[in-house]
Amino acid sequence: MKAPASPLNARPFAEFRPTHSPHRFTPTVTARRQALEELQDTEHVPDELIVCFDKTSAGLMESLGDAVVERFGRCSAEESTEVVRLKLAQGSDLADALGGLREFPGVLYAEPNQVFHLSDKDEPGRPNDLHLKLWALNNTANPSADIDALEAWKVTTGSRNGPLIAVIDSGADYRHPDLQANIAVNEGEIPGDGIDNDGNGVVDDYYGFNAFEVTGDPMDGMGHGTHVTGTIAAVGNNDEGMVGVNWQARVLPVKIFHDRGLTTTDAILRGLQYAKDRGATITSNSWGGPSFSQAIHDAFQDFPALHIAAAGNDSKNTDKHASYPANYNLPNIIS
Numbered sequence: 001m002k003a004p005a006s007p008l009n010a011r012p013f014a015e016f017r018p019t020h021s022p023h024r025f026t027p028t029v030t031a032r033r034q035a036l037e038e039l040q041d042t043e044h045v046p047d048e049l050i051v052c053f054d055k056t057s058a059g060l061m062e063s064l065g066d067a068v069v070e071r072f073g074r075c076s077a078e079e080s081t082e083v084v085r086l087k088l089a090q091g092s093d094l095a096d097a098l099g100g101l102r103e104f105p106g107v108l109y110a111e112p113n114q115v116f117h118l119s120d121k122d123e124p125g126r127p128n129d130l131h132l133k134l135w136a137l138n139n140t141a142n143p144s145a146d147i148d149a150l151e152a153w154k155v156t157t158g159s160r161n162g163p164l165i166a167v168i169d170s171g172a173d174y175r176h177p178d179l180q181a182n183i184a185v186n187e188g189e190i191p192g193d194g195i196d197n198d199g200n201g202v203v204d205d206y207y208g209f210n211a212f213e214v215t216g217d218p219m220d221g222m223g224h225g226t227h228v229t230g231t232i233a234a235v236g237n238n239d240e241g242m243v244g245v246n247w248q249a250r251v252l253p254v255k256i257f258h259d260r261g262l263t264t265t266d267a268i269l270r271g272l273q274y275a276k277d278r279g280a281t282i283t284s285n286s287w288g289g290p291s292f293s294q295a296i297h298d299a300f301q302d303f304p305a306l307h308i309a310a311a312g313n314d315s316k317n318t319d320k321h322a323s324y325p326a327n328y329n330l331p332n333i334i335s
């Protein structure tokens with residue numbers, strides 16, 4: 001089994017008060033074998049599953065008890081469904097649980113709580129790097145290999161009335177002078193008072209949301225999300241750092257990654273829901289993994305926004321080597 005890195009095991013779950021259900025699963029031999037093979041091939045969080053139930057499975061939900069540590073709302077277009085995160089007792093036979101749940105009436109799907117990586121975690125970069133070569137904006141050596149940013153800026157450098165762009169990544173340095181003006185702060189929140197002023201379940205989410213640790217502070221600890229945010233929306237013509245494509249964009253930092261570049265299905269679901277609730281109509285997703293997740297697929301499908309997803313930096317044909325979310329067959333995903 002591919003074990004996730006130590007930050008996942010040290011992640012704070014106290015806010016969900018997880019205890020453990022005595023429920024036992026007895027899958028068929030075939031179901032257990034299929035589940036075991038999937039777990040061996042998928043990097044995942046130990047002892048955790050993501051499960052979608054329908055209205056006929058109330059008895060099973062009740063029997064699972066406090067193993068249900070988090071609820072994410074509906075998991076499909078049907079209102080009478082719910083996706084949850086299960087945390088089983090340490091050392092549980094996850095293959096038994098996964099295989100058994102998949103055979104249980106009323107379970108629409110069950111899957112490991114997967115681990116995902118940033119698409120270019122080895123080269124995070126920072127937007128305050130004065131030597132960053134922005135050839136994609138203006139390529140003097142090969143003028144046809146850029147987006148003609150100089151020509152576009154003659155027409156417009158952006159608008160404060162434009163769409164809300166959620167950067168779903170490792171957070172952002174919202175204090176950086178190149179980004180401060182373009183962070184879409186939460187006007188319903190008073191920063192630093194320790195109170196959930198707007199009643200959305202997150203305390204002090206003035207600058208955005210940390211979906212990995214479930215806090216209101218999306219400060220970037222590794223630089224990747226700051227780099228991405230700067231590429232989109234670094235203020236131009238201010239003698240600071242670099243310049244972004246849209247000098248007056250409204251950007252919402254949503255931190256789904258631990259500062260070592262790892263995230264999980266549950267953090268992604270929280271981040272997408274937060275961005276949706278805040279009204280984002282564009283999302284940036286520079287992350288991915290090789291395994292399909294029905295839960296994440298449904299979250300993107302149910303989020304009426306344009307989702308930009310990285311195809312990866314490993315020079316592979318994604319028709320043959322899938323990378324999700326880029327490979328989800330959804331009309332609102334561009335990669």
